[in-house]
Amino acid sequence: MPLVRNPILPGFNADPSIVRVADDYYIATSTFEWYPGVQIHHSKDLANWDLVTRPLNRKSQLDMRGNPDSCGVWAPCLTYDGGKFWLVYTDVKRKDGSFKDTPNYIVTADRIEGPWSDPIYVNSSGFDPSLFHDEDGRKWFLNMLQDHRRRPKAFAGIRLQEYDPAAEKLVGETKTIFYGTDLDLVEGPHLYKRNGWYYLLTAEGGTAYEHACTLARSRNIWGPYELHPQKYILTSKDSPFASLQRAGHGDLVDTPDGKTYLVHLTGRPITQARRCVLGRETAIQEAYWGDDDWLYIKNGPVPSLDVELSAKRDENSYWAERCYKFDSTEGLHKDFQWLRTPEPERIFAVKNGLQLTGRESIGSWVEQALVARRQTHFSYDAETVISFCPTDERHFAGLTAYYCRYNFFYLTVTADARGQRELLILTSEASWPEGSLKLPLADPVQIPNEGKVKLALMIRGRELQFWYALEGEPSLKAIGPVYDASILSDECGGHQAHGSFTGAFTGIAASDLNGTEKKAFFDYFLYRPVKHDSDRYDV
Known part of the structure; x- marks a missing residue:
């Protein structure tokens, strides 16, 4: 056998x-x-x-x-x-x-x-x-x-x-x-x-x-x-x-x-x-x-x-790249889940892409617009294209590698207090019990107030790097430092021993802390498994 x-x-x-x-x-x-x-x-x-x-x-x-x-x-x-x-x-x-x-x-x-x-x-x-x-x-x-x-x-x-x-x-x-x-x-x-x-x-x-x-x-x-x-x-x-x-x-x-x-x-x-x-x-x-x-x-x-x-x-299926088009005739693909709420219509809709309605913060225990799939490989690439027009710093949406409210990495499209759009990385790294962002944040990158933005992340074993490209640009550019992706784990999941039970996800999210339900639109979500020398246990 x-x-x-x-x-x-x-x-x-x-x-x-x-x-x-x-x-x-x-x-x-x-x-x-x-x-x-x-x-x-x-x-x-x-x-x-x-x-x-x-x-x-x-x-x-x-x-x-x-x-x-x-x-x-x-x-x-x-x-x-x-x-x-x-x-x-x-x-x-x-x-x-x-x-x-x-x-x-x-x-x-x-x-x-x-x-x-x-x-x-x-x-x-x-x-x-x-x-x-x-x-x-x-x-x-x-x-x-x-x-x-x-x-x-x-x-x-x-x-x-x-x-x-x-x-x-x-x-x-x-x-x-x-x-x-x-x-x-x-x-x-x-x-x-x-x-x-x-x-x-x-x-x-x-x-x-x-x-x-x-x-x-x-x-x-x-x-x-x-x-x-x-x-x-x-x-x-x-x-x-x-x-x-x-x-x-x-x-x-x-x-x-x-x-x-x-x-x-x-x-x-x-x-x-x-x-x-x-x-x-x-x-x-x-x-x-x-x-x-x-x-x-x-x-x-x-x-x-x-x-x-x-x-x-079937090894080919295990290593296959998956590009989710968010087809309105099929609804949300079965690989994806969201957090806590039995009323998904309040946080997302599949309409020629995925539309997220900004709700509470990414760390909320009540209602947050976060749709994600499991990380099933030690190394992978994730990518999406977002349309989002924030007007202040309390609007943010983008791409995340997520474990729980205490542990996540989040590349966001947001704005400063004057309404100038920018890219900003939010991280909460092993922050139990406070659940605070790790400060100071990496310097934001100003971007035009109009146009789509491609957001990407690459994880290779324990290393995570974010990337981005503005509409019309041919290639991605790195943004922020290299992060320690291994903290997206049970052992660092924000609790004492035997207290964290889930696993790392990657996906997209949107928040509107002003309560005005600002919407973010995502064209697709790509998950690409990568064979990497450090991944000795991968199938």
């Missing part, structure tokens, strides 16, 4: 949940504050994946306005009970400090493409919910239990309770069935049944470099659960030079021919500072069942960079 290089879902695709229906595989991943919520990819061969839907796509299902960075949709669980699909997820409203506000919901659909139902509220006792469909038809709801009284960590174990689909609520006894190991931070539970055993797969150690998958089993769903003889079936925590780091939070799937695979999140750090600019990605490992009825990872517990699968990956 051909070798396929991990990750199978490159770029920000964290907390994978996988299900097989006949010969179709589906993976659901977290989207946090990015809208619409949850990414579901489809594959026939486990090697080649295509984004088929984002099911939480209307206000009645999800409204994240006001959610802080790295809150929103955490760790969805996708299952199928033979009749319909079930999706369980958390919409986290607060995560920092002692308290976490974590309402959990269920939506269902007859077809993976939807339509998906309005959500049913389940509970708020913790996050990372999952749903297990037992052989007798009963359904069981699991999530980690949050206890704000524990110091310094509030992860109090995995909680189990029966879910009644007719009554649409939890019923009966509730019990903590697993407290985790000394690695702590137990979360991400999934239940399976095989040969009379209930198997409980969990994530431990946080989502940084101590992350791991733990497996336990019991003859009774209520426990007690005994630990796997290896304790951690997958982890890179003791292998700092392994190609795949931060390995954990997994889910299992069986193929029609009887093989078992584990999908899991992972990170590929760059620079000596070990920064994962592509965020937490989805990888896959072959597993097997031993004579002792325990699951083992092939060549594990350290994850493998290359894995045998039934098909090769």
Whole structure:
């Protein structure tokens, strides 16, 4: 069988949940504050994946306005009970400090493409919910239990309770069935049944470099659960030079021919500072069942960079340049998302290009006009052409490389206090907790008050350079210094350890801090992957 290089879902695709229906595989991943919520990819061969839907796509299902960075949709669980699909997820409203506000919901659909139902509220006792469909038809709801009284960590174990689909609520006894190991931070539970055993797969150690998958089993769903003889079936925590780091939070799937695979999140750090600019990605490992009825990872517990699968990956598609024309007949391309709001018509429209309506600042947690796609390569070029007529310094629009409100680079078309148009780079570099711009700013470049402007950025590993050209000019000119692009990473994402969960994006944005809804127009957006000597992990 051909070798396929991990990750199978490159770029920000964290907390994978996988299900097989006949010969179709589906993976659901977290989207946090990015809208619409949850990414579901489809594959026939486990090697080649295509984004088929984002099911939480209307206000009645999800409204994240006001959610802080790295809150929103955490760790969805996708299952199928033979009749319909079930999706369980958390919409986290607060995560920092002692308290976490974590309402959990269920939506269902007859077809993976939807339509998906309005959500049913389940509970708020913790996050990372999952749903297990037992052989007798009963359904069981699991999530980690949050206890704000524990110091310094509030992860109090995995909680189990029966879910009644007719009554649409939890019923009966509730019990903590697993407290985790000394690695702590137990979360991400999934239940399976095989040969009379209930198997409980969990994530431990946080989502940084101590992350791991733990497996336990019991003859009774209520426990007690005994630990796997290896304790951690997958982890890179003791292998700092392994190609795949931060390995954990997994889910299992069986193929029609009887093989078992584990999908899991992972990170590929760059620079000596070990920064994962592509965020937490989805990888896959072959597993097997031993004579002792325990699951083992092939060549594990350290994850493998290359894995045998039934098909090769389409490398041409991975390296293809993508020029998005913003065709009004097709709407916004599926590669793009925006932040928090379920009312996209207030921030953008596809009309012979992309029209952004200036709203709040690029760092807003409520309503900002920012449309972007994932960075899925360590090196790339991005380019757009903008038409924008600012009248003062509170109007700005342009091209951004963005992680969160605390970490972004932003080449803007703006104006000074007299209304003279200029190009100005705004940066917020590892500015947690203030979220301030890095001052002094690079000197602005005055440009004519009329005419389109081409804006571009080039990232080569850790180096970012902005470029521009005025209308009619044949070539781009560099603007500003070379920036450290590696800060667009979980490790620098504006929070303490285990606190930043997304990944780098690149896109376009517009702000009108005067509240007059000034519009910016973009002709296209180009994303060009680049093979670069420093990118030793790229596929």
